[in-house]
Amino acid sequence: xxxIKESVVLxxxxxxILVVIGxxxxxxxxxxGEGIKWITQETxxxxxxxxxxxxxxxxxxxxxxxxxxxxxxxGRLDYKKPIVRVTEGPGISKEYTIDEMIRRAKSQxxxxxxxFKVSGGHPTTTDDSDSSVRVDYRAYEPDFKASEPGESFLSxxxxxxxxxxxxxxxxxxxxxxxxxxxNLKFEILYQNxxxxxxxxxxxxxxxxxxFKAMGKYLYVxxxxxxxxxxxxxxxxNVSSELEKMNPYNNGNYHMTVAVDxxxxxxxxxxxxxLSYDHMRLIYIMGIISLFVGLIGSGITLYLLIxxxxxxxxxxxxxxxxxxxxxxAETCLILFLIAGFISIxxxxxxxYKIIHLFLPEERWFYGELVxxxxxxxxxxxxxxxxxxxxYKTGILWNNSLLxxxxxxxxxxxxxxxxxxxxILAYFLFLAFNxxxxxxxxxxxxxxxxxxxxxxxxxxxxxxxxIILWVFHQMYKKAWETDQINQALLNISKGNTAYKMxxxxxYGKERELAENINHIRTGxxxxxxxxxxxxxxxxxxxxxxxHDIKTPLTSIINYVDLIKREGIENQKIQGYLEVLEQKxxxxxxxxxxxxxxxxxxxxxxxxxxxxxDFVELIYQTNGEFEEKFALRHLEIVSNxxxxxxxxxADGRYLWRVLENLYNNANKYAMEHSRVYIDIxxxxxxxxxxxxxxxxxxxxxxxxxxxxRFVRGDVARATEGSGxxxxxxxxLTELQGGTFNLIIDGDLFKAEVSFPVKK
Numbered sequence: 060x061x062x063i064k065e066s067v068v069l070x071x072x073x074x075x076i077l078v079v080i081g082x083x084x085x086x087x088x089x090x091x092g093e094g095i096k097w098i099t100q101e102t103x104x105x106x107x108x109x110x111x112x113x114x115x116x117x118x119x120x121x122x123x124x125x126x127x128x129x130x131x132x133x134g135r136l137d138y139k140k141p142i143v144r145v146t147e148g149p150g151i152s153k154e155y156t157i158d159e160m161i162r163r164a165k166s167q168x169x170x171x172x173x174x175f176k177v178s179g180g181h182p183t184t185t186d187d188s189d190s191s192v193r194v195d196y197r198a199y200e201p202d203f204k205a206s207e208p209g210e211s212f213l214s215x216x217x218x219x220x221x222x223x224x225x226x227x228x229x230x231x232x233x234x235x236x237x238x239x240x241x242n243l244k245f246e247i248l249y250q251n252x253x254x255x256x257x258x259x260x261x262x263x264x265x266x267x268x269x270f271k272a273m274g275k276y277l278y279v280x281x282x283x284x285x286x287x288x289x290x291x292x293x294x295x296n297v298s299s300e301l302e303k304m305n306p307y308n309n310g311n312y313h314m315t316v317a318v319d320x321x322x323x324x325x326x327x328x329x330x331x332x333l334s335y336d337h338m339r340l341i342y343i344m345g346i347i348s349l350f351v352g353l354i355g356s357g358i359t360l361y362l363l364i365x366x367x368x369x370x371x372x373x374x375x376x377x378x379x380x381x382x383x384x385x386x387a388e389t390c391l392i393l394f395l396i397a398g399f400i401s402i403x404x405x406x407x408x409x410y411k412i413i414h415l416f417l418p419e420e421r422w423f424y425g426e427l428v429x430x431x432x433x434x435x436x437x438x439x440x441x442x443x444x445x446x447x448x449y450k451t452g453i454l455w456n457n458s459l460l461x462x463x464x465x466x467x468x469x470x471x472x473x474x475x476x477x478x479x480x481i482l483a484y485f486l487f488l489a490f491n492x493x494x495x496x497x498x499x500x501x502x503x504x505x506x507x508x509x510x511x512x513x514x515x516x517x518x519x520x521x522x523x524i525i526l527w528v529f530h531q532m533y534k535k536a537w538e539t540d541q542i543n544q545a546l547l548n549i550s551k552g553n554t555a556y557k558m559x560x561x562x563x564y565g566k567e568r569e570l571a572e573n574i575n576h577i578r579t580g581x582x583x584x585x586x587x588x589x590x591x592x593x594x595x596x597x598x599x600x601x602x603x604h605d606i607k608t609p610l611t612s613i614i615n616y617v618d619l620i621k622r623e624g625i626e627n628q629k630i631q632g633y634l635e636v637l638e639q640k641x642x643x644x645x646x647x648x649x650x651x652x653x654x655x656x657x658x659x660x661x662x663x664x665x666x667x668x669x670d671f672v673e674l675i676y677q678t679n680g681e682f683e684e685k686f687a688l689r690h691l692e693i694v695s696n697x698x699x700x701x702x703x704x705x706a707d708g709r710y711l712w713r714v715l716e717n718l719y720n721n722a723n724k725y726a727m728e729h730s731r732v733y734i735d736i737x738x739x740x741x742x743x744x745x746x747x748x749x750x751x752x753x754x755x756x757x758x759x760x761x762x763x764x765r766f767v768r769g770d771v772a773r774a775t776e777g778s779g780x781x782x783x784x785x786x787x788l789t790e791l792q793g794g795t796f797n798l799i800i801d802g803d804l805f806k807a808e809v810s811f812p813v814k815k
Contacts, residue, residue, distance in 0.1 A: 074355030081349025103335040126229035144196040164219040175231035240324040251307040274320025281310035368450030388459040394441040538567040554582035702743040704811040717781040727752040745809040759798035
């Protein structure tokens, strides 16, 4: 397995080298920046290089036309032809021939090399006898006019050097385009008459169509204002130069230039075309190398990532295990130090080696490649170290960041939320200021590659931290929402709601756990209360049933004794008391059973439409005589229209009966009992108000509990269940029951939705 991993590493190295080779080929190609379009759609004849070469050659053709008139006689080089005229003294003028100037140049050590360039000697080397002369005429510069007096004076040696230079230019063109076969064909014709003309050409027997058939051509005539050409770019000075060199001052002239793009001859054009095709092939090879290198590097990198940290593939030495056990931050610092050392060695040694093998204009690229390779392989090694730690599960557990976080939590864990927010804000502010200062420093030194790389790392780090901060803020907000939702559910009585504390962190987790504990305590208390209520209800029901049987016997036997016709008044008095108390006990027992059923909802309702107003009229009539016995006056304020509600008539009557009985028992004598029934929005509201005969020393909510009466009213015969039964029966039928106590004023409200 170790050999397989080593093979993958070697393959990744080879593919990385292919990437470097491909990038180097593409970057150093003359067509860098043009994309790959030129490979399929461009030919050498469409390139700027071809246009520049042709423009230079057209300029040389014009120079040749001038030189031909200067150096030739009847089409042959004439060494006896005068070339310059000078004034050597007052009234002393002299002409020098080409031969004389050549021999003078030779005497100074000048000669023409294989490229027809002047070599040897030096144009500024003169002896004391070589004095300056005034140049009156140069055949190769007939229109020369000195702008300053000193420009007309020149030494004979410099003049001979100048003549030899122009002669070399003539030889170079003649050798290249006249004497030897070439792919460039030209013809210039100035014609005054049929027998008087000047013709300059390097090809014979060709007409315009022949020139066009060669490939790229240019045809200019004095009789037309346009240039007939298929060149990508036409030289701008062709027409002006033709007109300037016209000896006949008419428009009867033309110039035809063509390049045979089949390149039958070896010259600059054919060599450039071959170089272009070769460059195209190299460019394609560079693209293939880059593509294969990227694919291979990606695959091998994936394999390395897949198997790094896998025990079957690991056979590390003790030293490597110690490095892997170091904190991740320490490993990164070590790799940074290694990077600085590598860059230092590269600058001191690597750059010098690059300078030995690459031309000066390629030094920058070579140095760039070396630095990128150092950064890449050191960064890759560091990344795999971190990956191994991640797969073994020690990346976070062994990191300095976790240790710092634990150390930091010691100071902030027990602080308030506001203190923690302030600390977090100042830390974030310090981080931003530090990054801004670093970014500003790197921006000022942006020209170096290292500054660009670190600037990119800083930007990536900054946005990563921003996203992390946003994530933390979102997580805290989510945790707050969950806590708020839990409190809302608990406040609504849903004590079964429980939060998953594993999704919380820090102080919020502690808060969530405390809320869960509160929920558990409330649920336990509610369960105990429900259990207590259920036991109380069961006890009341069971005791009521147990009392009911012997009580029935007592009542029956009292009735039997009374039928015996006992004449003893004292015994009859005892029987009356016994009958009253047994009836009261029977009523109390029935109230207990009814209250138990009402509170537990164990009643079968028969819901019908009831006219609430009519029911109140009937109830008033039922209790009118009973109220009169205690000198109570009923004051009614009832709605004129019917108010239909849905309720069970029997239990609704029991609610009203309990309220009326309560008023009859506890209202102050010689007072009024106010009965109102009105419609408020969609509710039919029954209201009873009376003044208590005794002080009301109890809260309204306590009166709705079982067995509760005012302390001063405990001498009455009430069971204390009337109000509680009325409330339970009202709510059981879908209504609402409210009590209001204001001093001695007792007010009861019973509301039901009006039937639509």
